[in-house]
Amino acid sequence: MQEVSPINRSYFLLKLTLLIAVFFLFVIPASAQEEIEEIEHYAQTYVGEAFHFDGKTIRFKEVLSDSRCPSDVTCVWAGEAKILIEIFKNEKLVGEEIISSLSQELSLAKFFQGNFSLNAIALTPYPKTSRKIKTSDYRLKFKVTEMLEN
Numbered sequence: 001m002q003e004v005s006p007i008n009r010s011y012f013l014l015k016l017t018l019l020i021a022v023f024f025l026f027v028i029p030a031s032a033q034e035e036i037e038e039i040e041h042y043a044q045t046y047v048g049e050a051f052h053f054d055g056k057t058i059r060f061k062e063v064l065s066d067s068r069c070p071s072d073v074t075c076v077w078a079g080e081a082k083i084l085i086e087i088f089k090n091e092k093l094v095g096e097e098i099i100s101s102l103s104q105e106l107s108l109a110k111f112f113q114g115n116f117s118l119n120a121i122a123l124t125p126y127p128k129t130s131r132k133i134k135t136s137d138y139r140l141k142f143k144v145t146e147m148l149e150n
Contacts, residue, residue, distance in 0.1 A: 036149055039146040041143065041145075045139065046060065046136065046140075047061070050088075056112060058085055058144065059088065063135060064084055066081040067081070068081050068101065068126065070127040070129045071126050073129055080100050081101040082100050083099050105119050114146060115147040117144070118143070120141075122141040123139070124139050125137060
C-alpha cells in the first residue's frame with residue numbers, strides 16, 4: 001500500500017479549504033439577497049387638491065415661492081420653486097413638508113410605516129414674462145414610491 005506524503009495531504013487540504021471558502025463566499029450571499037419590489041403611484045394635483053392611496057393622502061397645499069427663470073428669458077441662475085405639501089394617514093394630518101424644485105427626493109418614512117418616498121416631477125405652468133401665474137393654475141406632478149422587501 002502506498003502512503004500519501006504529508007506535503008501532498010497538506011496541499012489537498014489547502015485546496016479543499018479554498019474551494020469551500022469560495023463556495024460560501026459566492027453562493028450563500030446570493031441566496032440571502034431579498035428581492036425588492038417597487039410600487040409606484042403617479043399623480044398630478046392642482047393647489048388644494050389631494051392624491052389618495054392605501055389610506056394615505058398627499059395634498060398640494062400651496063406654492064410658497066416661484067423664482068424659476070421665465071422660459072422666454074436667458075438667465076444665469078435657473079431659480080427654484082418651493083411648494084408646501086400636507087401628509088395625511090387615515091384622514092389625520094401627520095405632517096407638512098416643503099419641496100424645492102432643486103431637491104431630488106423626499107423620504108416619507110417618518111410619516112408612514114414602511115419605505116416611502118416622494119419625487120416631484122414637474123410644477124406647471126412654467127413662468128413667462130408675458131403672464132402672471134394665478135395660484136389656482138399651478139399643477140404638481142409627482143410620484144410616490146413604496147419599496148417592499150420580499
